Amino acid sequence: GQSLEQPSEVTAVEGAIVQINCTYQTSGFYGLSWYQQHDGGAPTFLSYNALDGLEETGRFSSFLSRSDSYGYLLLQELQMKDSASYFCAVRLGDKIIFGKGTRLHILP
């Protein structure tokens, strides 16, 4: 079967750094994506890793280790507007399979 595991909730302080992990067990892996979803909103694309290593986009970075079936999303200089759910998603051939999401709570 295929599964993605990510923590259900993470809490961090405004201005700090937080890491959201994602592990996967899949057959036929092409890459790992990250999406952000605010309450009542639609998911928005953040980043994609097809190869091992770190991808940086402003305050957000994403990392992938294919040998460990593991990736993470790193958010720096946290702002209150970053409070949202974050989903990792695995590309399997023609499908994108999403994890259950991590709810990020930010404290002032």
Add this chain to the structure above:
Amino acid sequence: GAGVSQSPSNKVTEKGKDVELRCDPISGHTALYWYRQRLGQGLEFLIYFQGNSAPDKSGLPSDRFSAERTGGSVSTLTIQRTQQEDSAVYLCASSAGSPGPEQYFGPGTRLTVT
């Protein structure tokens, strides 16, 4: 340019009725996806269209669900004989690639079956 649009934004229907949900993808995007998201849950893949190819229907939960895509653009998701467990937000997404890791999502249709 315009993003992905979906209609209606909200739909309340009685159990047993049929509903039709519509998605207009971004112009030029060849791939189109439907997902279901129950309250507080992740996204559940339903179906994927790539251009004029036969769709990947492997995620459809039952034979009450069907979808079509006309002319490689607009798509409709039809749920027949709705059940209360069908209540969810139905999200449509499109991407330029096949399948693109960067998907653009519509605002969703919130379906409530009473």
